[in-house]
Amino acid sequence: MLAAEPKSCGISVGGSKARCGAHSGQGDLPPAIWDKVKKHPCYSVEAHHHYARMHVAVAPACNMQCNYCNRKYDCANESRPGVTSEKLTPEQAAKKVLAVASRIPQMTVLGIAGPGDPLANPDKTFRTFELVAKAAPDIKLCLSTNGLALPDHVDTIARLNIEHVTITINMIDPEIGARIYPWIFYNHKRYSGLEAAKILTRRQLSGLEMLSARGILCKVNSVMIPGINERHLVEVNKAVKSRGAFLHNIMPLIAAPEHGTMFGLKGQRAPRTSELKALQDACEGEMNMMRHCCQCRADAVGLLGEDRSAEFTKEKIVTMTVNYDPEARKATQAGIEAERRARIMPRQEEVQEHAGGTSDIKVLIAVATKGAGLINEHFGHANEFQVYEVSQSGAKFVGHRRVDHYCQGGHGAPDDLAAIIRSINDCHAVFVARIGGRPTSELHKDGIEPVDKYAHEFIETSAIAWFSSYLEKVKSGEIQHVDRGDGAIRQDPMMSVA
Amino acid sequence: MPFKIISSQCTGCSACETECPNVAIFEKGGTFVIDPKKCTECIGHFEEPQCVAVCPVDKTCVIDTSLPRYQPPA
Numbered sequence: 001m002l003a004a005e006p007k008s009c010g011i012s013v014g015g016s017k018a019r020c021g022a023h024s025g026q027g028d029l030p031p032a033i034w035d036k037v038k039k040h041p042c043y044s045v046e047a048h049h050h051y052a053r054m055h056v057a058v059a060p061a062c063n064m065q066c067n068y069c070n071r072k073y074d075c076a077n078e079s080r081p082g083v084t085s086e087k088l089t090p091e092q093a094a095k096k097v098l099a100v101a102s103r104i105p106q107m108t109v110l111g112i113a114g115p116g117d118p119l120a121n122p123d124k125t126f127r128t129f130e131l132v133a134k135a136a137p138d139i140k141l142c143l144s145t146n147g148l149a150l151p152d153h154v155d156t157i158a159r160l161n162i163e164h165v166t167i168t169i170n171m172i173d174p175e176i177g178a179r180i181y182p183w184i185f186y187n188h189k190r191y192s193g194l195e196a197a198k199i200l201t202r203r204q205l206s207g208l209e210m211l212s213a214r215g216i217l218c219k220v221n222s223v224m225i226p227g228i229n230e231r232h233l234v235e236v237n238k239a240v241k242s243r244g245a246f247l248h249n250i251m252p253l254i255a256a257p258e259h260g261t262m263f264g265l266k267g268q269r270a271p272r273t274s275e276l277k278a279l280q281d282a283c284e285g286e287m288n289m290m291r292h293c294c295q296c297r298a299d300a301v302g303l304l305g306e307d308r309s310a311e312f313t314k315e316k317i318v319t320m321t322v323n324y325d326p327e328a329r330k331a332t333q334a335g336i337e338a339e340r341r342a343r344i345m346p347r348q349e350e351v352q353e354h355a356g357g358t359s360d361i362k363v364l365i366a367v368a369t370k371g372a373g374l375i376n377e378h379f380g381h382a383n384e385f386q387v388y389e390v391s392q393s394g395a396k397f398v399g400h401r402r403v404d405h406y407c408q409g410g411h412g413a414p415d416d417l418a419a420i421i422r423s424i425n426d427c428h429a430v431f432v433a434r435i436g437g438r439p440t441s442e443l444h445k446d447g448i449e450p451v452d453k454y455a456h457e458f459i460e461t462s463a464i465a466w467f468s469s470y471l472e473k474v475k476s477g478e479i480q481h482v483d484r485g486d487g488a489i490r491q492d493p494m495m496s497v498a
Numbered sequence: 499m500p501f502k503i504i505s506s507q508c509t510g511c512s513a514c515e516t517e518c519p520n521v522a523i524f525e526k527g528g529t530f531v532i533d534p535k536k537c538t539e540c541i542g543h544f545e546e547p548q549c550v551a552v553c554p555v556d557k558t559c560v561i562d563t564s565l566p567r568y569q570p571p572a
Contacts, residue, residue, distance in 0.1 A: 060509070060510065060511040060512055060513075061511045061512045061513035061515075061516065061552075062511065062513060062554050063513070063552065065554055071509050071511065071554040071555055072507075072509055072555055087510070115511075116511055116513065116554075120513065121512070121516075123516075185513075185517075185551055185552045188517070188544045188545075188546075188548060188551070189544075189545065189546065189551060190546065190551040190552075
């Protein structure tokens with residue numbers, strides 16, 4: 001049986017039925033599509049272990065208001081979309097891209113994602129892409145937009161060879177849209193209520209169709225807002241799938257009162273992990289879901305879940321000497337690809353050998369990892385845990401949990417430990433490279449098994465091996481299988497770790 | 499001559515700058531300001547003042563009551 005079998009997306013891309021980007025290998029993706037996604041950390045779950053992306057904040061202006069966004073709020077210590085600490089000119093941005101590309105050779109993707117809407121700032125956005133394409137043609141260009149201005153810019157997007165576009169689509173029903181968007185600015189006028197939502201959904205869907213028709217890969221982001229659009233997102237999923245979207249990323253609402261967003265102030269609650277997963281599972285069928293989204297900042301730099309933006313501030317970039325060496329970058333990336341072929345693909349076959357059986361038990365496990373698909377992080381050093389759903393058909397990546405370092409400054413604060421445990425409370429086990437005595441006993445007390453025997457080994461194989469022994473223990477009566485509780489999705493600001 | 503930007507409210511996002519038909523808006527110290535000599539309240543260009551319509555933060559682009567209202571040419 002195949003491990004975490006990729007599902008067919010049912011979309012015709014480039015004339016052939018394609019499978020989606022969110023699975024671990026090429027699957028039966030046509031080579032041209034695989035080529036576009038294999039080094040894009042957001043479009044390929046496997047790539048995100050190896051390749052990094054960066055955002056440049058050149059687009060501060062926006063053409064609409066969302067109830068989950070507060071334009072007044074800007075904090076260097078916070079990590080969420082729309083937040084940035086400094087704005088760059090296209091020239092500064094291009095220099096920053098080269099500086100990062102020279103120091104992080106596995107940085108393959110430049111995205112422009114705000115902090116406003118890149119297409120509400122078309123001059124700055126496209127000028128930045130032009131400068132980067134000229135200086136570093138090997139970097140993939142990627143754009144994220146609310147879609148309101150999208151139909152006007154599709155030709156430019158195609159001309160500049162921007163291969164990846166993300167559109168945030170939270171509704172296709174204007175009645176629901178009116179509860180999410182107080183107003184839009186369109187054709188020199190401010191529209192509100194139903195009228196605004198009607199214009200927005202029409203523009204978003206036609207923009208998506210136009211991009212798909214040109215063979216540009218589109219990812220759709222949707223914010224899951226309990227009580228407003230959670231059931232409706234299944235309809236959104238169908239609508240975007242039928243218009244050629246390649247990947248759907250349903251993200252949990254972030255709305256703590258201290259963010260000062262309309263939803264935060266009104267006490268709109270965020271989804272629970274079980275609700276988010278159930279919705280993602282319900283939408284997964286013909287089209288794969290993105291589960292590894294970290295909801296990163298508009299100026300994030302590095303691997304997903306690792307923010308190195310503090311190393312590349314405007315101030316530091318001015319003094320940096322940039323030595324952009326495309327050959328060295330190519331060599332590093334060729335090394336990564338060789339490693340993927342030599343070590344990871346065979347591991348996946350191994351997973352298949354271990355897998356197979358009749359038990360319908362499924363459990364979630366949390367993994368402390370620095371990337372490359374390995375269990376290679378200490379419990380106390382983890383910024384995030386990757387969550388896998390393990391069953392006899394394999395180990396499937398289903399999400400991230402952001403946490404603060406438990407060991408900041410070398411000693412763990414009890415509150416931090418409790419918060420970490422809350423965030424992975426739906427997991428049966430946590431896989432780590434190393435773990436201290438107190439967290440071990442606290443985890444045991446809460447019914448989560450700390451597992452350090454697979455330190456520095458591959459996640460999927462280890463998960464399957466552990467799961468087999470778990471099932472044996474259940475069978476022999478040594479332990480009883482019980483369902484776990486719910487995990488908490490963090491709403492409070494993540495401290496920047498530089 | 500009448501619109502002004504309350505600088506403590508301004509996030510410096512630049513949305514107003516590109517919409518102003520009179521090119522009356524420019525950046526100053528991280529936020530944006532309106533040149534009162536150039537502002538025509540968008541009269542003759544658009545139905546509503548563009549800076550107000552596009553500004554993402556309410557009560558940021560407001561009428562400057564200390565100055566006389568713009569009088570369109572007869």
